[in-house]
Amino acid sequence: MSLVPPGVRSAAWAAGTEGLEKTALTFGIIPLTDCAPIVVAYEKGFFKKHGLDVTVSKEASWANIRDKVAIGALDGAHMLAGMPIAATLGVGATPKDTVTAFSMDLNGNGITVSNELYERMVAADPEAMKTRPTSARALKKVIDADKAAGKEPMTFAMVFPVSTHNYELRYWMASAGIDPDQDVRLIVIPPPQMVANLQSKNIVGYCVGEPWNQRAVEMGIGKSIITNYEIWNNNPEKVFGVNKEWADKYPNSHRAAVRALIEAAAWADLAENRKEVVKIISAKSYVNAPTDVVDNSMTGTWRYSKDEKLVALPDFNVFHRYAANFPWRSHAAWFITQMYRWGQLDRAVDIKKTASGIYLPEIYRQAAKEVGVAAPTIDWKPEGVNKANWTLKQATAPITMGPDMFFDGMKFDPSHMVDYIKGFKVSHLKVDMKALAKLNK
Structure with a gap:
């Protein structure tokens, strides 16, 4: 499947593959349905299309993913959205600068x-x-x-x-x-x-x-x-994470991987391809679960209990719609607020500056342009304000976005993050709030 006009693909592909610093790459996954963009990029040839010889490595735990990316045993991996932030800030492990330029999905x-x-x-x-x-x-x-x-x-x-x-x-x-x-x-x-x-x-x-x-x-x-x-309607879930050192050393290879993942995610998100996605990822080498169980979630259906009928949840697994692949810095900031809320982070940091060093939308924009996909031209957006689909006009072309409401009615404004952190009735703050407020005026 081509996502770009004739001529654009060949020029971008040729320019990208000629300048790749490293082509033999190993990417890690955890057996979950949202490993789909990496697995589909491998199985459907999107990595090869962009000049990459990728091996997909099924890992046993998120700790394995974190540690293997940190030491270079994996070139990149399927990561929890908060993992690059935690790795960079040293939350739960030795600090290792980690970045993402690609969000793998919403919800799930x-x-x-x-x-x-x-x-x-x-x-x-x-x-x-x-x-x-x-x-x-x-x-x-x-x-x-x-x-x-x-x-x-x-x-x-x-x-x-x-x-x-x-x-x-x-x-x-x-x-x-x-x-x-x-x-x-x-x-x-x-x-x-x-x-x-x-x-x-x-x-x-x-x-x-x-x-x-x-x-x-x-x-x-x-x-x-x-x-x-x-x-939280259409919340960010996983990202494709790499070491900052790796991203700096192999910028063209990194961008090629993001191009392939954008195309794979767009392909996987099409309703007519979902059955094939289910078949691919259900395999023993990936999720290793019964096809009908994977199918329920992947095709937008859900069974709350065994004796209930299947209900339609069309936006349960979103791989590309609603700018799902864009690494919003405001999403990174939200995760930092939760690390503060639950006492995982006890020192004051400039939240916007920190988020901007970890989530890298400029790399996504370059890759998206090369494959002809519209991208947001802003890095920050509020959450909890849209009850229905809306149109993001601050983009290279208008993008249909989904609802973003929190079920408790709270709103997240990235220009008032300290107030947001203070607004929770149940929390375990360990940071000096005055120091945090001073850094985040």
């Missing part, structure tokens, strides 16, 4: 609980469980009852401390007054191991990407109670 996660916990939530607050998005109010009542009975906190899982899943699970819980650091126990479990741990009752619930919510539902061992689209 869900929160699933055991059947037993679900029934307790329904009994505790039937009204809260009748409407979507599902409130955490019922969970709060279950937690309070357990406290009164002297029981130990329940254990929930997420995939990584700086993952979108961690922040989404915390955001959902805190909206009902649950303190995720005191009222429950949160642990890290790699995505493919979530279902087994729920089945063995090591945990009562989790937040994970697909297909691991649908897998639990289809097995009849859990119920998916809310998606991350419902928590």
Whole structure:
């Protein structure tokens, strides 16, 4: 599939491949549906089209991804949107400057609980469980009852401390007054191991990407109670991350990879290609999950419980629409606010400056121009302000954008980030807020 007018592709391709500094590359993935842009770029020949000989390496955990990119064992990888930020700032690991010029997708996660916990939530607050998005109010009542009975906190899982899943699970819980650091126990479990741990009752619930919510539902061992689209419409999920040192050393190869990923993501996002995407990524070498389970999430359908009908969620997995591949610096800034909110970051930094050094939209714009794809001409945008589709006119051509509402009605204005951080009723701030405010006027 060509995304550019005749003549543009050949000129860009020839110029790019002639100047590639490195062509044999290894990119890491985690077995989730949103590894699709990398896998599709490999399987459908988009990497080869742009002069790259790529090997796709399936990794066991996000820690593996982080560490292998840090030491150069991987040239780049499928990363959680917060990982380049955490790696650069040294949150949870030795600092290593890491950057991204490509966002891999929007949405794609869900929160699933055991059947037993679900029934307790329904009994505790039937009204809260009748409407979507599902409130955490019922969970709060279950937690309070357990406290009164002297029981130990329940254990929930997420995939990584700086993952979108961690922040989404915390955001959902805190909206009902649950303190995720005191009222429950949160642990890290790699995505493919979530279902087994729920089945063995090591945990009562989790937040994970697909297909691991649908897998639990289809097995009849859990119920998916809310998606991350419902928590924050069209939220950023994964990015393609590389070391800054690598990006500086191989700029043409980096841009070639981004070109290939843009084309692959656009191809994967077309409804007529979704069945083929499902077939490709379901394979043992990638996601290694039943095709019908992957199909439910990838084709925009969702089953909240085994006895419910499939419901349509057309924007659940977005790989290219709505400027999904653009590395918005405002998205990076939002993740930094969450690192402050939950005490992961305890020193004051200039948030805009930090975000601007990690998310690199200028590289995306160059690559997008070379493959004839429209790109935003701004780097920052507010969130929580659009209830329906809207048109981004500050772009090389108008781009249709999706809703961006938070389920609790909050708004994120990147020009008032310190106020945003202060606005949460449940948080564990460890930073000197005066120092933070001074750096972020």
